[in-house]
Amino acid sequence: MFKKILIANRGEIGVRIVRTCREMGIKTVALYTESDRGSLHVRLADECVRLHLAADLFDHERMVAIAKRMGADAIHPGYGFLAEEADFIRACHGAGITFIGPPAEVVESLRIKINALQMAQAAGFPTPKHSKVSFGEENLVEIEAEAAELGYPVIVKSCSGGRGRGERLAQSPRHLAEAVRQAQVVSQAVYGNRRVYLEKAILPAYQVGVQIMGDKYGNLVHLGEREGSVLQNGHKIVEEAPAICLDQGQRERLWQTALELGRLFNYENVGTVEFLIDEAGHFYFSEIKSRIQVEHPLTEMLARMDLVSEQIRIAAGESIRVKQEDVRLEGWAMMCRVRANDPWRDFLSSPGKLKRVRLPGGPEVRVDTYVYCQCEVPAEFGPLLAKLTVWGKDRDMCLRRLQRSLEDFTVIGTPTNLPLLQRIASAPEFASADYATDFHVPLFDETDGEKAEEHLPDLAAAAAILYMRRKQLINPQASPRLQGGWHVASRRLPQ
Numbered sequence: 001m002f003k004k005i006l007i008a009n010r011g012e013i014g015v016r017i018v019r020t021c022r023e024m025g026i027k028t029v030a031l032y033t034e035s036d037r038g039s040l041h042v043r044l045a046d047e048c049v050r051l052h053l054a055a056d057l058f059d060h061e062r063m064v065a066i067a068k069r070m071g072a073d074a075i076h077p078g079y080g081f082l083a084e085e086a087d088f089i090r091a092c093h094g095a096g097i098t099f100i101g102p103p104a105e106v107v108e109s110l111r112i113k114i115n116a117l118q119m120a121q122a123a124g125f126p127t128p129k130h131s132k133v134s135f136g137e138e139n140l141v142e143i144e145a146e147a148a149e150l151g152y153p154v155i156v157k158s159c160s161g162g163r164g165r166g167e168r169l170a171q172s173p174r175h176l177a178e179a180v181r182q183a184q185v186v187s188q189a190v191y192g193n194r195r196v197y198l199e200k201a202i203l204p205a206y207q208v209g210v211q212i213m214g215d216k217y218g219n220l221v222h223l224g225e226r227e228g229s230v231l232q233n234g235h236k237i238v239e240e241a242p243a244i245c246l247d248q249g250q251r252e253r254l255w256q257t258a259l260e261l262g263r264l265f266n267y268e269n270v271g272t273v274e275f276l277i278d279e280a281g282h283f284y285f286s287e288i289k290s291r292i293q294v295e296h297p298l299t300e301m302l303a304r305m306d307l308v309s310e311q312i313r314i315a316a317g318e319s320i321r322v323k324q325e326d327v328r329l330e331g332w333a334m335m336c337r338v339r340a341n342d343p344w345r346d347f348l349s350s351p352g353k354l355k356r357v358r359l360p361g362g363p364e365v366r367v368d369t370y371v372y373c374q375c376e377v378p379a380e381f382g383p384l385l386a387k388l389t390v391w392g393k394d395r396d397m398c399l400r401r402l403q404r405s406l407e408d409f410t411v412i413g414t415p416t417n418l419p420l421l422q423r424i425a426s427a428p429e430f431a432s433a434d435y436a437t438d439f440h441v442p443l444f445d446e447t448d449g450e451k452a453e454e455h456l457p458d459l460a461a462a463a464a465i466l467y468m469r470r471k472q473l474i475n476p477q478a479s480p481r482l483q484g485g486w487h488v489a490s491r492r493l494p495q
Contacts, residue, residue, distance in 0.1 A: 001316050002026055002074040002098065006067040007041070008057065009078030012368045012387060013292070014041030017076050020308040029070045031057065035378040040370040054380040057081045058192070060088045064095045074098040074315065076308075080382075083291040084111055100315040102269045102290045109265060110288045113159055114197050116265070120285045123264055125257065128276060128284050129200035134159045137184055137194055140177060146198050147176055153201040156183040160191035167234055169201060202284065204436035205229075206245040206277040207236070209289070210258035211299045213310060214267050215319045222255045223305065224329040226272075226298045229437050230424060233347065237417065238424055240334045241298040244395070244433040250281055261285060270296075270311045279436075294337070297366060297389040301333040332398040333391045336406065336425075338369075340383040342415035343443050351379035352414035360408035364391040364401065377414055385416065399431060419443060 004027040007017050014030060018041055021028045030045035033054050042048050049066050056062050058081060067075055075092055077083040083101065086108035092099040101107070110116050114134060117127045131146045147154045147170065156179045158166025166187040168179035184194040207228045214220035227243035228236035246254065258273040265288060272293050274286040296307050305322070314320065341347040354375050359367045369386035371377065377385065390405055392398030403425045409418055420443055429435045 002312065004029065004046075004070070004072045004074075005100070005312070006063070006070060006072040006075045007031065007045070007078065008063050008075050008082055009080070010036055010039060010041060010057070010381065011370045012384065013078040013294075014039070015044060015370050016368055017078060017308055018044045020306055020312070024309060024312065026312070029066070029072055031066070033378070033380065035376060035380060038375055040372060040375075060085070060091045063088070064091050064097065067092075067097050068095060072097065074100055074312075076100040076312070077291070079291050079294060084289075086111065098315050100269075100311050102267065102271065106265060106267060107290045110290050111160060113157065113287055116287060117285070120261060120264065125261060125264075125285045126282070128202060128286070131198040134195040134197045135180075137180075140180065143180055143196075143198065144173065144176060147173070150198055150200045153203060155199045155201050156180050156196050157199055158183060158187035158191055158193070159195040159197055160187060160193045165190050165234065166196075202276050202278050204279060204438045206243065206436055207231075207274070207286075208243045208245070208254065208277055208283070209272040209274045209293070209295075210255060211270070211272055211296070211307075212258055212262045212267060213270050213307075213314070213320055214262060215314050216268055216317070217319050219320050220259055220262050220267065221320060221322060221324045221327060222258055223299050223303045223307075223327060225251065225254060225258075226295055228295060229435060230430070230439055231437055232417070232420070235337070236295070237337050237339070238334070238421065238430075239295045239298060240332070240395075240398075241302055242329070242332070245277055245436075246281075250283075254283055257283070257285075261288065269314050270307050294384075294387065295335055297368060297387060298333045298335050301364075301366070301389055301391040302329045302331060303327060304330075331391050331393050332395045333389060334398050334402045335387055335389040336402070336421045337384060337417075338386040338388060338409065338411070338421065339417045340377045340385050340414050341417045343417065343419055344415065347417060347420075349379070349383040350415045351377045351383075353377075354411060355413035356410060357412075358408070358410035359386075360388065360405035362401075362405070365405050366390070371411075385411065395433070399425065 005021055006029045007014050018028050027046040029047045030042050031049055031051055032042045033051050047070060075097055082088045084107055086104040089099045089104040089107060117130055121127050129150055135143050153169060153171045156168045156170060166183055168183040170176040170179040183196050188194045208225050210225045211223040224241060225243050226239055226241040228239040230238035261273050270292055272289040275283045276286050277283045300307055340350045342350040354371055357371055357373050366389045367386055371385050388405055390398055390401040392401050406422045406425055423441045424430055427441050
């Protein structure tokens with residue numbers, strides 16, 4: 001087993017990895033920039049190394065050099081940054097350092113999204129209609145021709161990142177040029193590659209991922225599926241497991257398909273096979289995420305398993321410790337991504353200092369976070385503050401627990417998306433599981449005024465306290481009854 005692991009990441013996933021390593025008796029090295037020095041992952045790790053720039057987290061040579069200097073025998077990339085960089089994996093192996101994740105050949109074959117889709121298609125797996133080639137910024141005419149052939153609406157996707165940040169929807173030809181421009185800008189910023197490809201949009205759709213786990217000895221198991229169809233600006237913000245859009249027969253066929261795709265790509269370590277599912281229940285292979293995913297706590301809650309620990313053990317050469325027939329998925333789990341986004345400014349990122357943080361608790365409530373009172377939310381990294389995950393014996397209990405936990409969650413100091421998450425959890429469509437990727441809940445609606453009456457006493461008290469504090473800070477005044485009589489005489493100095 002490894003003695004020391006360098007965590008080539010930060011934030012809540014950095015905290016998550018540190019805690020598992022401590023339980024396994026493995027020392028850790030954390031990385032931080034000046035703006036991130038107060039983050040919880042820095043405080044919990046055994047050793048820390050300061051980086052000059054956030055961009056250093058993308059620097060292959062620097063990461064390997066730090067690992068060697070600190071005596072780390074393995075590197076855990078978390079997600080993002082270098083997690084899916086085949087050249088970085090090769091650099092680690094060349095330096096005698098173990099990369100905790102799939103082999104470079106697997107990552108490389110999956111990172112080129114068009115090739116992965118074509119390989120799956122050739123093996124008989126259904127995929128969305130897509131362009132056969134990728135495009136650079138000078139290929140707008142070719143992109144327009146390809147979009148017309150596929151038929152609108154189309155999705156412009158980063159060749160390196162697939163769904164998520166490198167993805168934009170074009171409903172018609174007049175939206176295409178801007179969608180391409182935005183997708184290429186984000187792709188360059190996040191993945192260092194401007195090339196994009198087109199995919200025929202499936203609308204409405206359900207986004208479902210199956211968690212798989214394999215070792216170098218050919219053993220491969222699935223750990224159930226997760227649904228992430230609640231999106232905001234292309235980002236998943238609320239997810240649940242199991243997927244509500246599937247019946248049991250569909251679910252079992254999806255599990256089997258995920259395992260077959262994992263074997264097709266010789267998958268090793270922990271990863272997620274992602275699908276799009278249409279209204280008729282037909283599913284289409286989308287991609288394989290060759291890393292731990294943000295939403296992995298959902299699977300951990302259902303399977304009662306530590307996926308980060310499994311990642312480390314597999315990378316150390318151990319075989320997976322569970323057989324498929326032994327996997328038990330019990331209950332229901334839901335997860336919200338709490339982000340430092342300003343609801344009053346179109347959910348722009350809102351870094352700043354957190355004056356007060358109160359995390360929810362209680363039975364089967366889990367919060368993955370790097371923040372605490374007086375912590376700084378850096379401007380140079382993503383706005384994800386925390387992941388709130390809850391478990392219940394059924395969906396109804398799980399939803400009520402989620403609603404209560406969101407009400408308990410307090411972050412003061414910078415705006416967050418908590419008001420939006422509360423509205424989603426209370427929306428009738430979400431409660432009845434009648435939603436897909438086109439699901440949208442406005443932050444405010446016309447019925448808010450009708451509901452306000454019950455909150456008027458609280459609002460009046462808050463307004464009174466705010467008025468009093470402002471008057472005291474700006475123009476403090478003594479009470480008139482303290483300005484005369486014995487009050488004054490008692491404070492008069494002897495003559």
